Amino acid sequence: MVNITPIEVQGYHFTATHVALPKTNLLVVSNHVGYIMCGALDITLLRETLADRGIIAARAVGVKTMQELLDGEVESCTQAAEALGITPGMAMTEALARIGAAEANNEQK
Incomplete structure (x- = not known):
C-alpha cells in the first residue's frame, strides 16, 4: 500500500509518502528541493558516491510511523543539508523548515 498526503510544517508545504512493505515501512517527507x-x-x-549531486536529505532511525518521523531527530544528513544548517540531533520539523525555506528562496529567484 502507498499513501501520499500533503502536509504543512511551519508554514511550508510538503508531500508525505508512506510505502507499506513486508515487515517495514518506507517514510518520506519531501518538497522540490529535499527530503527527510x-x-x-x-x-x-x-554523502560519498552521490555527493556531486548535492542532494538535500536527512534521516531518522527507529521510526515506524509518519508521526514518529515528524517527531524524530536527525540522525545523519548529507553535505547539502549541512549547508542549510541541518545537523544531527536537530528536530526533524526544524530540518523540514530549513528545506521549506530553501524551496521558497529558489521560487523567489
Missing part, C-alpha cells in the same frame, strides 16, 4: 526519510535512507551512499 526513515532509516532505510542510505546517507553514506549520498
Whole structure:
C-alpha cells in the first residue's frame, strides 16, 4: 500500500509518502528541493558516491510511523543539508523548515 498526503510544517508545504512493505515501512517527507526519510535512507551512499549531486536529505532511525518521523531527530544528513544548517540531533520539523525555506528562496529567484 502507498499513501501520499500533503502536509504543512511551519508554514511550508510538503508531500508525505508512506510505502507499506513486508515487515517495514518506507517514510518520506519531501518538497522540490529535499527530503527527510526513515532509516532505510542510505546517507553514506549520498554523502560519498552521490555527493556531486548535492542532494538535500536527512534521516531518522527507529521510526515506524509518519508521526514518529515528524517527531524524530536527525540522525545523519548529507553535505547539502549541512549547508542549510541541518545537523544531527536537530528536530526533524526544524530540518523540514530549513528545506521549506530553501524551496521558497529558489521560487523567489
